[in-house]
Amino acid sequence: MLTHANNELLTRTGPGTAMGDLFRRYWLPALLSEELPENDCPPVRVKLLSERMIAFRDSEGRYGLIDEFCAHRGASLWFGRNELGGLRCAYHGFKFDVTGQCVEIPSEPEGSTFCNRVKLTAYPLVKVGDVLWTYMGPPEHKPPLPEFEFVTVAPEQTYTSKRWQECNWLQAFEGGIDSSHVSFLHSAGLRHDPLFKGSKGNEYNLKDLRPHFEVVENDGGLFVAAGRNADEGHYYWRVTPWVMPNFTMVPPRADHPVHGHLWVPIDDENCWVFTFDYHPTRPLTDAERQAMIDGHGVHCEYVPGTYRPLANKDNDYLIDREAQRRGETFSGVKGIAIQDASVQESMGPIVDRTKERLVATDAGIVKARHMLRNAALALRENGAVPPGVDPAHHRVRSFAIVLPRDQAFTEVTDEVAVARPGVAHVSV
Amino acid sequence: MRVTVDLDKCLGYANCVADAPEVFEIPEESMVVRLLQPNPPPDMRAAVEAAVLDCPARAITLLED
Numbered sequence: 001m002l003t004h005a006n007n008e009l010l011t012r013t014g015p016g017t018a019m020g021d022l023f024r025r026y027w028l029p030a031l032l033s034e035e036l037p038e039n040d041c042p043p044v045r046v047k048l049l050s051e052r053m054i055a056f057r058d059s060e061g062r063y064g065l066i067d068e069f070c071a072h073r074g075a076s077l078w079f080g081r082n083e084l085g086g087l088r089c090a091y092h093g094f095k096f097d098v099t100g101q102c103v104e105i106p107s108e109p110e111g112s113t114f115c116n117r118v119k120l121t122a123y124p125l126v127k128v129g130d131v132l133w134t135y136m137g138p139p140e141h142k143p144p145l146p147e148f149e150f151v152t153v154a155p156e157q158t159y160t161s162k163r164w165q166e167c168n169w170l171q172a173f174e175g176g177i178d179s180s181h182v183s184f185l186h187s188a189g190l191r192h193d194p195l196f197k198g199s200k201g202n203e204y205n206l207k208d209l210r211p212h213f214e215v216v217e218n219d220g221g222l223f224v225a226a227g228r229n230a231d232e233g234h235y236y237w238r239v240t241p242w243v244m245p246n247f248t249m250v251p252p253r254a255d256h257p258v259h260g261h262l263w264v265p266i267d268d269e270n271c272w273v274f275t276f277d278y279h280p281t282r283p284l285t286d287a288e289r290q291a292m293i294d295g296h297g298v299h300c301e302y303v304p305g306t307y308r309p310l311a312n313k314d315n316d317y318l319i320d321r322e323a324q325r326r327g328e329t330f331s332g333v334k335g336i337a338i339q340d341a342s343v344q345e346s347m348g349p350i351v352d353r354t355k356e357r358l359v360a361t362d363a364g365i366v367k368a369r370h371m372l373r374n375a376a377l378a379l380r381e382n383g384a385v386p387p388g389v390d391p392a393h394h395r396v397r398s399f400a401i402v403l404p405r406d407q408a409f410t411e412v413t414d415e416v417a418v419a420r421p422g423v424a425h426v427s428v
Numbered sequence: 429m430r431v432t433v434d435l436d437k438c439l440g441y442a443n444c445v446a447d448a449p450e451v452f453e454i455p456e457e458s459m460v461v462r463l464l465q466p467n468p469p470p471d472m473r474a475a476v477e478a479a480v481l482d483c484p485a486r487a488i489t490l491l492e493d
């Protein structure tokens with residue numbers, strides 16, 4: 001349970017809010033690089049942390065993320081012409097470069113220098129992996145670029161998608177550190193999905209519905225570990241790293257690619273779920289990549305031409321009660337991502353956490369809320385650099401492992417929870 | 429009957445507040461519980477015992493005087 005004040009604190013990320021200030025100390029995924037595929041391509045609307053912006057790629061391939069609205073009289077630059085090194089407003093021709101600087105006002109008299117004093121808010125936009133990242137905080141506190149393994153492996157080893165989720169970021173993120181729901185909501189997927197099936201770990205997952213949770217703090221966030229009964233005298237551990245504020249990684253299954261998410265606030269009632277899938281030591285097979293594109297695993301199918309899931313709240317997520325009856329799905333909703341979206345969006349735009357009745361398997365969620373609140377308040381009160389800013393904190397991996405019951409999972413994290421180039425992930 | 433809360437263990441699950449609101453509360457700006465009545469009257473015993481059982485952090489102890 002959270003008090004109303006703390007629920008507000010953790011869920012509001014607009015300019016001037018405590019959690020908004022916290023998010024503005026990190027590089028955040030703004031869009032996929034596929035959205036700006038070539039120089040002078042059409043600009044893209046981007047809304048992050050309740051700020052409306054335009055992303056574009058200029059004639060020289062430079063990326064820019066600037067205020068959506070023209071400095072002149074507020075027309076949207078989405079209608080702008082992306083040409084000759086800048087974005088020109090379609091209304092009166094004001095032209096802006098990737099830094100937000102106005103470089104031309106065609107109606108001004110020759111020799112006018114007015115445009116030099118017209119500038120839009122702009123944030124850096126940098127391609128790392130298949131993602132364009134932005135930093136929206138004070139320039140003097142800009143950290144080094146992200147080093148999550150999914151963006152540092154070779155392109156043939158990784159795939160990233162994104163989907164729009166119609167609820168606050170926190171309730172979406174909380175699903176990412178809640179391993180307990182997998183045995184219920186996603187149980188059928190463990191049996192049938194081409195990107196999950198065939199793992200010995202799935203059997204343990206499906207047999208033991210009462211995992212015990214251990215949550216251990218680390219420099220960048222948490223390890224959220226779920227232990228389930230394995231063969232005699234052993235536990236099957238699934239260990240999910242959380243890197244503050246919004247990176248989570250699902251423990252792997254067999255030799256399947258390993259996946260995870262970045263949960264990015266669009267505004268207080270919507271978020272982007274950036275979803276990655278990669279293999280640390282080999283290229284994705286054609287079948288794996290195609291399965292991801294087709295929406296299997298943790299990805300989804302889309303309304304054509306958008307990043308809105310095809311199954312969404314307007315069509316009741318295409319729920320199929322007959323498939324549920326046949327045991328093909330637990331909830332009647334198909335696909336891991338949409339199963340998550342359906343229940344999380346059903347909680348409302350911002351779930352009222354004053355009414356919760358939490359249980360022991362919510363330990364990761366409860367601990368994460370404490371850490372987010374503490375980091376936001378420490379930043380506000382003392383300017384403390386929050387955990388997860390340092391790229392060293394990004395070099396983590398999830399893992400799944402069977403250990404003797406008397407061995408703590410923390411005995412192996414130094415060895416197996418670290419991203420090491422060329423070294424395979426630890427999986428069951 | 430005497431109640432204690434180990435604040436090093438309390439994570440603010442707050443099931444105790446639902447079970448025995450006369451004895452426990454989470455102050456509006458806090459993430460952990462505050463004990464309102466360290467010595468609750470006998471008629472609250474059932475509610476306090478439920479709070480002890482329902483605390484996932486096992487942070488609440490009920491002692492006899």
